[in-house]
Amino acid sequence: MAPPSFLGSLSSFESYDTTPHVGTTFPDKSVQLSKLLAAPDSDQLIKDLATLVSHRGVVFFTDQDLDIEQQKVLATRLGELSGKPKTSKLHKHPISEETSELGTEVSVISSVGGIARPDITERSTRASTGWHSDISFEPVPSDYAILKIHTLPEVGGDTLWASGYEAYDRLSPVYKKFLEGLTAVHNADVFTRYAERKGIKIQDPRGAPENTGSDLTTIHPVVRTNPVTGFKSLYVNRGFTKRIVELTLDESTDVLNYLEHHVSENHDLQVRYRWRKNDIAIWDNRVTLHTATFDYEALRTGNRVVSLGEKPYFDPNSKSRREVLGLKVPVA
Ligand SMILES: O=C(O)CCC(=O)C(=O)O
Ligand SMILES: [Fe+2]
DSSP states (O other): OOOOOHHHHHHHOOOEEESSSSSSEEETTHHHHHHHSTTTTTHHHHHHHHHHHHSSSSSEEOOOOOOHHHHHHHHHHHHHHHHHOOOOOOOTTGGGGGGGGGOOOOOOEEEEEEEEEOOOSSSOOOOGGOOOOOOTSSSSSSEEEEEEEEOOOOOOEEEEEEEEEHHTTTHHHHHHHHTOOOOEEOHHHHHHHHHHHTOOOOOOOOSSSTSSOOOOEEOOOOOOOTTTOEEEEEEEOOTTEEETTTTTHHHHHHHHHHHHHHHHHGGGGGGEEEOOOOOEEEEEETTEEEEOOOOSSSSEEEEEEEOOOOOOOOOTTTTTTTHHHHHOOOOO
C-alpha cells in the first residue's frame, strides 16, 4: 500500500518527503507562501498546510518573498484554520523587550545575541544539549512556528528537527504506558536569569490570557495528543523540561536523561536542513524538537514567529502514528 499523502490541496505543487518520518520539502521557488496567502482558496490551502505540518513535523519552502507582516498572518491563520482556541494569539517572548525592533511578536534569531544566544555564562560543549521545543515553559505553548533565515554563512548553521511521534512510537509498550501517566515541570530559568542580569522586565502577558507572570514555569503531560492528527507524541525536551512530577528526583533525572538520549541519538527520527537565503521552515512545536548548529563564524540571522495553540492534553483514546499509518511498530 502506498503511504498516504497529507498534501490535500497542496498536491498540485512539487514536493517530496525529506526523510521517511519527518519533513516535507517544496523545492521549487515558484511555490510562494505569499501567493498561497493571497489565493482565492487560501483558507483551504492554509488549512491543508497546517495539516501537512502537523503530520510531517516540519515543512521547508525555498527562497521565499514572504515579508514579516505576512509571516505573522500566516502563523495566525495556520492555528485558526486548524481549530486553536480563540484566545491564543502570537507569542510575545518573555525577553522580547531586548530584541523588539520588529515588534514583540517577532523573535530575531541571531548568532550574536537575543533569544537563541542569551549569553549563558557556562555552555556545554555538546551540540546535542540544544534540543528543545519552543516555549514549552508556557501554560499555553506553541502550535506552529515559522522561521525565515535571510543572512547565513556559506556553509554551516543547519537546523535539525526530531519527530516526537516517532520518539514515542519507538518505545516499548510498557514504557509507553508508564510515560502516559506522567506530567513534567517545564521552566525557562535561563530567560528569568537573563532578564534579572540585564534589568529588563519579563514580557507579560505573552499572547494568551494563561501566559502571564514572571515565573516561567508550568506542568505538561509527558505524552501529549496532537489535536490535528490525533497522534500521540513525546513532549519533553532537554531545554525546558526539568522534572517529572510523579517520580523521585533520581528517577526523574534518569528517565529524562534516557528520553533526551532517545531523541538526540536516533538520527533516523531526525531531519537536518541546510538553509539557503530566504528559505522558510514551518514546524509543529507540539510534535517536534529542534536544535541549531553553531559550527560557523559568520553572521547568521532570521526572523521567527511563534503562534500559540491549546493547553497540552493527553487523550488516552488517541493513537500512535505508526499504528494509524499501518507502519510496523519497531518494538512489539
Ligand atoms: O537558529 C536556528 O537554526 C533555530 C533557532 C531556534 O531554535 C528557533 O528559531 O526556534
Ligand atoms: Fe527554537
